[in-house]
Amino acid sequence: MTPKATTSLQQFINLLPTNDQKDSGLAQDVAQGLSQFPKKLSSKFFYDARGSQLFQQIMELPEYYLTELEHExxxxxRKEILFAFGTQEPFQLVDLGAGDALKTKLLIKELVSQQTDFNFVPLDISPRQVEHLLEELQATYPTLKVTGLAAEYVQGLQWLNEQSPARKLLLFLGSNIGNFAPGEAQQFLCELRRKLSPQDRVLVGVDLRKDPEKIRRAYDDAAGVTSAFNLNLLHRINQELSADFALEQFQHFAEYDPVEGAMRSFLISKQPQEVHVQALQQTFSFEAWEAIHTENSYKYSLRQIHEMAAACQYEVEDYFTDTTHGFADILLKPLP
Ligand SMILES: C[S@@+](CC[C@H](N)C(=O)[O-])C[C@H]1O[C@@H](n2cnc3c(N)ncnc32)[C@H](O)[C@@H]1O
Structure with a gap:
């Protein structure tokens, strides 16, 4: 095969605004989130180039058990999961929030070895991640059909539906669903349902409830990588919105609420201070020890997942857990 023909099996589509950084939604999120009480910022803005790199490091930490369990x-x-979906007809494997697709590559390897006809669609809000993944896949699987999508979840899925009616297996791995508060998670699953047909399936990776100490340590590692990841959000605001956050005046704090199953991360202002965001022409005041809520990582029981699925017109067709029953990948079938 000539290099030209090989390249044509891959395409990169960027649906995100690229010219004006303020259009990424960051400016609006900062303006709203830092004006309210309690202050908050959306975790979707963690993943600039540096944030994505730091997340790769988090996945390799001994405390961050999630990747290891789902990898297992x-x-x-992998064979059982693909059998449950049914891979006889051509389909699209869509990875929502693909990141480095570490675990998805296990499915890809299996599908390639079975000579399955499929198109891989890694979708991520971080264009750099998608481009990097495309390069890597090109080198490993030069004949794999790949459409890399830099997009928000629902926006990307909408675009895909407009392009092709092909059957889809949506992957939503890595406990991404945990970043939504439970009401939002249900809303999101319902929104996906409206964009799917009964032949499609969704495989959702869910971190199950377990020893609260183990959970807390996963988000407050001894080496301080999660702290750097959290603080990088302020660095991003400094870079993209010309703000003057002094990073050393904020600290990472993480707590787990075992009643709600809520792992929450914060950035705490260590002293009273004012921060100016030039792009917004706004100054925000912080009291000593005031918190910015930056991330949710909800943990679920299987009962909660069944309830949420039923509320959004899905049936739990099958589920797959690791040997410790700490993590589950749930196969959801849209009901007609
Ligand atoms: C926790 S990582 C998980 C990565 C991978 N799925 C895994 O299981 O290892 C979350 C990924 O979702 C992406 N992401 C976060 N919010 C997003 C959004 N609203 N739309 C699309 N991608 C998003 C991030 O850039 C990041 O790569």
């Missing part, structure tokens, strides 16, 4: 599921049960 997709490694040991």
């Amino acid at each position: 599921i997709l490694d040991k049960q």
